[in-house]
Amino acid sequence: MPAKFRIPAAAFVFALLLVYVVFKLFDVLLPFLIAFLIAYVSNPLVNWFQSRGFRREVAVVLIYGGVVLVVSILADPLRRVLESDMTRLQTKAPLYIMQAKHMIAVFRNRLSARLPFGGSLLESWSANLYAPLIRRVQSVPKYFLAMLPIITYVFLVPVLSFYFLMDAPRAQGRLIQICPSHYVEQLLHLLDEVDVVVGKYLKGVMLEACAVALLLATGLRLLEIHYFVAIAALAGVGCLVPYLGFLVSMGFGVLVAAFQFQSIWAGIKVAALFVSVKVADDVFLSPLLPSTSLHPVVFLLSLMIGGKLFGFGGLLLAIPIVSIARSLVKIMWMWYVSSAGLGAAGASSPLQVPYT
């Protein structure tokens, strides 16, 4: 192998080994990943304080003090409300779904009696075709509850993110120092690309999740729907799982409303609320937010693979990981093209255009 390809090849093999280790130790690594994401999101604020003359240690302690104060006031009541709402939803979900199946069967019978033909098709249609889907939907509150212990990593995650925040510049400096001298610019290119991709995704998703959760909480509260906090939180978290998250949270909202008011129209109002918020998000908010610009097929495939391999954590991390992998492949291709001299000739310089 030519010498100039040895280090990139070694880096590629190392990346594959890293993926394998992460796959095997995902449960152990999850709090570290969450702490890293928290530190990543908080880093610009620390840099802001540093640029104004604060020492990094002081800036981190100040920010942590503020966050601890806010979290200690809000987190426990919010966690209790969410936990109780989700537990009640989990208990009532099979009942809601059974009642929904009954309503669908009644509707199906009425419709098949009125249709001149095709009634036999409807007769053979059975909600049992969707039984696996319904079982999974029933389990959504259980998945959400399983996430709550993540919130109770109250000692581990803050400590980890504190150290990540404090030592990030030093770690970056060490990485640059140990990188072979000839590859420093390529390493900076890589770090920059990963920073852009992860930053875009986090900012976009977090803003979208907060906006959607707030709008829905307000709308559901106005419609006097029970468990509006839990449903809005589910919808907010659902923004992290594109397409599916919206449908599942809307499904829960519609079911809860329909059986709370014993009326299909209540469910329709909630569905209309969800659709309006989704449309407002797509039309007004999403264009303003940075996006990962992945093809929809790649997007869905990444989610399915991430969910299959790593469960809910995989669903959350699938898109940023695939976006980073895409950037890495793009950069490695650019390096190969530039080092092999394969690049297309550049556009003519403006100086070559005759003066007229």
Added chain:
Amino acid sequence: MRTIPIFAGLRGRELGRLIQSLYQRTYQKGESLFNQGDIGRALFILESGQIALLRQDNGLENKIYTVKPGEFFGEMALLEERPRTASARAEEISRLYLLYRTELDDLVHSAPRIAAVIFRHLAERLSGRLRERQDTRLAETLLSRAR
């Protein structure tokens, strides 16, 4: 950092903001920073040490310049992603700051005054080179006519 000419004119807080955009690395004697023909993406600013700029012509490597502390090089990478026109090698243990291209783009939006100061220094350097080249060409033309 205030003593580095490319940062002359920046105030304390601006230097604090700029430091966050710079990467620092120490190169050992003999280490190569980049080779002629590599696509460049960063400006190098020498804080201490000595860097040799070398150009390869017809298989021979000639030293064209020795960079001293406070000077910068590799500035063309900030303006266009083109191959480096020379190689850079550390002649002794050297401490450098690197300003990566996208960091400068970010400064243009977030701290335009800092970016303007840096671009002004780059423009002065390019203007000086252009003037030197024109003077050299004029001298060559006059000499050839005299013959």
